[in-house]
Amino acid sequence: MTGRALRVYLDFSCPYAYLAAGLVEGLAARCEAQLDVRPMLLGGVFRARQTPQNLSSVLSPAKARHNMADMQRQAAMAGVPLRMPAGHPMRTVEALRAVLVVGPPYLPLMHHFYRAYWVDGVEISSPEGLREVLGRAGLSARADEILARIEAPEIKQALRDRTDEAIAAGVFGAPTFVIDVGEGEALYWGTDRIAMVEARLRGGAVEREAIPPTRAPMDVFFDYSSPFAYLGCAGVERRIAAGELDAAQVRWRPMLLGAVFKQVDMVNVPLFSLSEAKRRHTSMDIERQAAALDAPYRFPSRFPMKTVLPLRVSLAAGVEGVGDEAGRRLIQRIFRAYWAEDRDIADPEVVAGLATDCGLDGRALVEAAGSPEIKAALRRVTDEAVAAGVFGAPTFVVHDDHGPELFWGADRLDFALRAAGGDPRMRAV
Template sequence: MVEAALGGAPSQPALSPAAPVDFYFDYSSPFAYLAIMRAGELGPQVRWRPILLGGLFRTLGTPDVPLFVQSPEKRRHTMQDLDRQAARAGLPFHFPARFPMRTVLPLRVTLAAGSPPPLVRALATAMWAEDRDISDPAVVAAIADSLGLDGAALVAAAETPALKQALVAATAEAEAAGVFGVPTFVVHTRERGPQLYWGADRLTLAMAAAGGDGSAM
């Protein structure tokens, strides 16, 4: 972004990721939205891992909404940085009128559907580009229906004990893997084992590590 501001055109490395990557996300994070829309660049071996960020934060003792405890100066910078990253990626971005939003339902629906990337991207876009209320069962069902899924069945499944426990378990697994925020990429390299990368702006490093670039590990 600095090069672009100076009038340059930074080159994009040609990378061929191969190592398995766990991609942890929650729809509640604007930075996770930016990563969700680009996570496909990690290749078909990426495993989409929805987790409940609020639950993880409570376990770790982190404020539920870190943005709210930032200084005014840092909050202004965070909002500007979101706009910059979205513009750089060519993504529509509009901070939603409802924030923070309860994302338990769309996360459980995602798990119930098997975490298909098109559904993940559609739900993230609905919140962060279209200002739709994805805590509303009717909205979530309609989004799933638009992708050829059975929205009503998925919403119903999200209320079952099995899916409730599945989200709890997924969040606990993320904590065990060292995840402390989203988006997080855990690249399972042969050379050094799992390598954790946090933040939408670390996607290129995660791709390099997945492709075997030791300098990114």
């Protein structure tokens, strides 16, 4: 065994933790890493971070629909069933204590609890549900003892201690991975970061499952105000340059993100609403995504930025739809100016210069940006985004024979390309 260590914080109440629990043993084996599974009470973490106990209850309808589809897509990629139980979120404290009573290795019993919750809909907080899961795990003979001991003060305290330890480590959600390859600890949150975790543990890129050739058109809704939109659009251009994506299949859709947020009843600057722990991780995650794309990145001194002018200039340059190479260069140039060079893209002189850099008539485009036609075009695209179910940037909407499929986030570009290539696992159900 190498000196690589992989610590994983889990609770049964999160579907993504269910998916991660089924993947971490293989991950640790591939990376020759010492696996350390830490059960924790996610509700206790949420209380410490002032996060709502039922996150789905505070999501906009559009975001809730997307998240449900995303869970199913990730489950399909992992090759496991996932069914949202009617009683979600269920109380998990007794089940977690039962795991601590039985003792390590924790995953064998945890797998049974996860399946009971996320496949069979068993009420794992009830004595009957606990007994059923213990029976599935071959522990029927010890059920009375285990159920009695979950009320023991030392078991209750052990779960509190593990939850406090998770909070101290910077955990704010599940699953959370903390890895150490001899260079200090690094925290990663989410099943969708397993590839990053593996790359860090192995010290190199991880081969991904091949993406089928795209054959369906894809809308890319973006605003220059979002670092994630910068990464998503840079990712699209990288795929085009590598010949993995046909530029003629990409339809660029500049939208005003603040107006979208207002229409779907979301806060205007989501980054400011995050807990301190989640904000720190998000900042690090953006840097990691940028590094993976080889995209220069520096958080700007002017944030948030008013982006009405560069969006209108982009529309005046004809970038909406497939656009031409100059228009695509303009999109990337404006993004880079703000998110890598810390330039003021609300300044007409700056925007005109950026357009001129791309071989366009920058001054004429800035003047055209004030026309009623261009103003109306930005309002129209923004309204079309909301009508399509968009609630953030970037959003990729793939139009195949089965209807539109929506994917939110720079880290969902691969899923969008799989959908455009006809991968049935990407269809929302």
